[in-house]
Amino acid sequence: MKDKIILAARKKILFLPHAIKQMSHPDRMITADEIKEAIFRGEIIEEYPDDQRGESCLVFHVAQNRAIHVVCSPKAEYLAIITAYIPATSQWSSDYKVRR
DSSP, rough: OOOHHHHHHHHHHEEHHHHHHHSSSSSOOHHHHHHHHHHHHHHEEEEEEEESSEEEEEEEEEEHHHEEEEEEEESSSSSEEEEEEETTTTBOOSSSSBBB
């Protein structure tokens, strides 16, 4: 899956409206550069092969001294960024890799 993500991202990264809204939230302000870093250097922590939007996954990465999660879906011509957020400690393990 990681290979598919990187291949698609090298072609083009498309930020879907929901992702832009979540990234732009005042208490998050996740940049496109943070998303790109997560895609190329992050770790896939969940895979969703049967997602209604097509195969997708959840990527974890620490960028700018904070954990971020990115849900993305590789397509033939681009990588769709579905959403991105700062994981809440109430919903994730202390390393932000396992759901509570």
